[in-house]
Amino acid sequence: xxxxxxTMRGVNKWYxxxxxxxxxxxxxxxxxxxxxxxxxxxxxxxxxxTLNWLExxxxxxxxxxxxxxxxxxxxxxxxxxEVGMVFQHFNLFPHMSVLxxxxxxxxxxxxxxxxxxxxxxxxxxxxxHIPEHAEKYPGQLSGGQQQRVAIARALCMNPKVMLxxxxxxxxxxxxxxxxxxxxxxxxRDGMTMxxxxxxxxxxxxxxxxxxxxxxGEIIEEADPHNFFDAPxxxxxxxxxxxxxxx
Amino acid sequence: MLYxxxxxxxxxxxxxxxxxxxxxxxxxVFAAINxxxxxxxxxxxxxxxxxxxxxxxxxxxxxxxxxxxFAVNIVLIGFLRFRWQVLVVWLELLALFLSxxxxxxxxxxxxxxxxxxMITQGVFTTLYVSAISIVLASIVAIFGAVAKLxxxxxxxxxxxxxxxxxxxxxxxxxxxxxxxxxxQLGYVIDAVPAGILALTLCYGAYMTEIFRxxxxxxxxxxxxxxxxxxxxxxxxxxRVILPQSMPVIIPPTGNxxxxxxxxxxxxxxxxxxxxxxIARTAGAKEFKHMEMLITAALIYWILSICLELVQTxxxxxxxxxxx
Numbered sequence: 001x002x003x004x005x006x007t008m009r010g011v012n013k014w015y016x017x018x019x020x021x022x023x024x025x026x027x028x029x030x031x032x033x034x035x036x037x038x039x040x041x042x043x044x045x046x047x048x049x050t051l052n053w054l055e056x057x058x059x060x061x062x063x064x065x066x067x068x069x070x071x072x073x074x075x076x077x078x079x080x081x082e083v084g085m086v087f088q089h090f091n092l093f094p095h096m097s098v099l100x101x102x103x104x105x106x107x108x109x110x111x112x113x114x115x116x117x118x119x120x121x122x123x124x125x126x127x128x129h130i131p132e133h134a135e136k137y138p139g140q141l142s143g144g145q146q147q148r149v150a151i152a153r154a155l156c157m158n159p160k161v162m163l164x165x166x167x168x169x170x171x172x173x174x175x176x177x178x179x180x181x182x183x184x185x186x187x188r189d190g191m192t193m194x195x196x197x198x199x200x201x202x203x204x205x206x207x208x209x210x211x212x213x214x215x216g217e218i219i220e221e222a223d224p225h226n227f228f229d230a231p232x233x234x235x236x237x238x239x240x241x242x243x244x245x246x
Numbered sequence: 247m248l249y250x251x252x253x254x255x256x257x258x259x260x261x262x263x264x265x266x267x268x269x270x271x272x273x274x275v276f277a278a279i280n281x282x283x284x285x286x287x288x289x290x291x292x293x294x295x296x297x298x299x300x301x302x303x304x305x306x307x308x309x310x311x312x313x314x315x316f317a318v319n320i321v322l323i324g325f326l327r328f329r330w331q332v333l334v335v336w337l338e339l340l341a342l343f344l345s346x347x348x349x350x351x352x353x354x355x356x357x358x359x360x361x362x363x364m365i366t367q368g369v370f371t372t373l374y375v376s377a378i379s380i381v382l383a384s385i386v387a388i389f390g391a392v393a394k395l396x397x398x399x400x401x402x403x404x405x406x407x408x409x410x411x412x413x414x415x416x417x418x419x420x421x422x423x424x425x426x427x428x429x430q431l432g433y434v435i436d437a438v439p440a441g442i443l444a445l446t447l448c449y450g451a452y453m454t455e456i457f458r459x460x461x462x463x464x465x466x467x468x469x470x471x472x473x474x475x476x477x478x479x480x481x482x483x484x485r486v487i488l489p490q491s492m493p494v495i496i497p498p499t500g501n502x503x504x505x506x507x508x509x510x511x512x513x514x515x516x517x518x519x520x521x522x523x524i525a526r527t528a529g530a531k532e533f534k535h536m537e538m539l540i541t542a543a544l545i546y547w548i549l550s551i552c553l554e555l556v557q558t559x560x561x562x563x564x565x566x567x568x569x
Contacts, residue, residue: 084474085474091468105476109476109477
């Protein structure tokens, strides 16, 4: 394994007086799959959103692929090009067809020609198993299909890291597995992934490490085997007790 | 929509109480208006005798007859389907208005002789001045809206001062200020550019708010999705945000255009040969004011109706496009 592609050191973040991230340290190596879980309001979404700086942090350092994120940086777009993000609510562009959604950034940001972008888009649509919907608009697709398009859209930029912010929480239950399957395949192919999710089955099967957060802090960090079978912290135990009950 | 109840009741206009009340009230109204001097009075002669000498009895009985006719009309229309009701009432009101205009004893020969010039010169000028102004105003509005949403204090201050000023002053005053004020600074400006400038600035200020609302109607997630792909601000605005705000922006902009079409009559005061100006000057020469004013009024009305039809189509287009 090579050098870490993501490092956070002593990161603190506040929303006004609310302390959203407390002294967060962690790093992700190339090819690693990290799952972050924790109760709502624990700061896990905030954490993942600071990784491509949709949210700014106030203290500490975040380094992505050797570029440090700070308020005066000029190269934030270059960082974001390398960091794909999948949102809870998909956030597809509703006025563009599926294909246009996928081709938009490769053409306008990467500067690819239209045929090149189209080829890449079709490749990734096939990888998420919906090439037949290329010409449709997001509004015509189910939630699961939309989320798979959103994954393909991020992949079209050929990112080095993929961030998933609760990708299955807005889906109807019967659509969760189709999205998780795509994510599992992506993990098998060696993509570096940071994933906020409550899907513990996915975490067990895919993650190299599971991180548990509460109240803006990383409480526990372990490989899935130890995390699920022998959690150390009381809060982790209580959380796992609650979500594994059902 | 008022979302009417599913229970079917007799329509209000078929209730005896309502009919009686309608007859009574409209009798009072018609009696107060006193139509005994018109042809209606003549028709009533067998009942009331000499109309001019029939007094209160004459007025009330004429009022009663007209009130009954009015109530019968309402009751009959109540039996029709919605579309037919609308059509019949429109036609009736139109006929009333036309007969009102007709009662001025208009000189139609005069109108016919001026009509072509009113259209080629007046309508043409009105339309192109309004069209140029709405396009320029939209451009002003985009910048105004972005500035007003900006976190840059300078931009926000400029934009809010601009909108406050141009929304706070009467348009007529802005027209004078630009046409008479700019030459004071050494820029002599023609009437047409001055008019276009005034309309642009005034409507740009109103439309800044429309564009601002349009941009704000797009959820934050769209910005974030675009940003997360490495897309820069300007491109996000052009390709992601503005196209989506169009369904929110276009309908009120259409209304602004229709309003501007009518407000452009104000630039007649600085001598732009648009419809209102032609109507006033052409009528003044031969003291046929009413002819020209009524003609111009009808032309404005027809133009507005046409534009409203166009606007409905555009709205429908945007609605289907955005699924």
